[in-house]
Amino acid sequence: SFTAQQLNKLLQSGQPYLSLPMTDSGVPGAVLQDTLKTKDAPEQAVEDEEVDYEEIGVADTFAAYWPSKLKFGRAHPDPVVETATLSSVELPNITYELALPQKTTECLSALQLEAVVYACQAHEQLLPTGERAGFLLGDGAGVGKGRTIAGIIFENYVKGRKRALWVSVSSDLKFDAERDLADIGAHEKIRVATINKFKYSPIDSKE
Known part of the structure; x- marks a missing residue:
C-alpha cells in the first residue's frame, strides 16, 4: 500500500508504476529512497513554524485596569482587568x-x-x-x-x-x-x- 504522498510522487514522475524497482518491503525503491531522505523534513517544518509563531507573538486580550482620571481612593482588593479594546478608549x-x-x-x-x-x-x-x-x-x-x-x-x-x-x-x-x-x-x-x-x-x- 502507498500513502497519498507516495502515489503523488509516482504520478508526477511520468513513469509507469510497474517499471519502478521494488524493495523487499514492497515499496518502490525510488519512493523509499526519497522518503528516507525527507523523513525529518516535516519535523523541521513544524519547528520552523513554532519559531515563527513565537516571533510574531500573541496580543494580550486583557489589560490591568486602574482609574485613569480619578486621583484618590485606595486600591481594589482584587485585581481588575478590562479588554485590550476598551483600554484604548480614553475616559471623559x-x-x-x-x-x-x-x-x-x-x-x-x-x-x-x-x-x-x-x-x-x-x-x-x-x-x-x-x-x-x-x-x-x-x-x-x-x-x-x-x-x-x-x-x-x-x-x-x-x-x-x-x-x-x-x-x-x-x-x-x-x-x-x-x-x-x-x-x-x-x-x-x-x-x-x-x-x-x-x-x-x-x-x-x-x-
Missing part, C-alpha cells in the same frame, strides 16, 4: 465633585468611587428630550456593584435627594442592600423598605 474628564463623607470614601475602592463619580456626573446632564441622563454600570462579578450603587444612593442623599428606588430580581436582596449601605456607613441615615410593604396608594412624602 471628571468634572463632578463628590460630597460623600471621608469615612465613606475610605470604605470604597478607587474603582468603585470612579463609578460613583461618573454616574453622578451623568445624572447632572439633561437630554434633548428633557429627561435626565442615566448611567449603565457593567462591572463583572466580584467588583462590588452593590457597594457602588449604595455609594450613588448615599451621594444623592447627602445632596438632599432622600429617596431612591433600588430594583432587584428578588425581595431577598433587601438584606444585601442593607449590608452594602452598612459597609459604607450609610445605614444609620438610609432606611431600606421593600416596595411590596407599601399600600397601593400614592406614597406619602414621609414614607
Whole structure:
C-alpha cells in the first residue's frame, strides 16, 4: 500500500508504476529512497513554524485596569482587568465633585468611587428630550456593584435627594442592600423598605 504522498510522487514522475524497482518491503525503491531522505523534513517544518509563531507573538486580550482620571481612593482588593479594546478608549474628564463623607470614601475602592463619580456626573446632564441622563454600570462579578450603587444612593442623599428606588430580581436582596449601605456607613441615615410593604396608594412624602 502507498500513502497519498507516495502515489503523488509516482504520478508526477511520468513513469509507469510497474517499471519502478521494488524493495523487499514492497515499496518502490525510488519512493523509499526519497522518503528516507525527507523523513525529518516535516519535523523541521513544524519547528520552523513554532519559531515563527513565537516571533510574531500573541496580543494580550486583557489589560490591568486602574482609574485613569480619578486621583484618590485606595486600591481594589482584587485585581481588575478590562479588554485590550476598551483600554484604548480614553475616559471623559471628571468634572463632578463628590460630597460623600471621608469615612465613606475610605470604605470604597478607587474603582468603585470612579463609578460613583461618573454616574453622578451623568445624572447632572439633561437630554434633548428633557429627561435626565442615566448611567449603565457593567462591572463583572466580584467588583462590588452593590457597594457602588449604595455609594450613588448615599451621594444623592447627602445632596438632599432622600429617596431612591433600588430594583432587584428578588425581595431577598433587601438584606444585601442593607449590608452594602452598612459597609459604607450609610445605614444609620438610609432606611431600606421593600416596595411590596407599601399600600397601593400614592406614597406619602414621609414614607
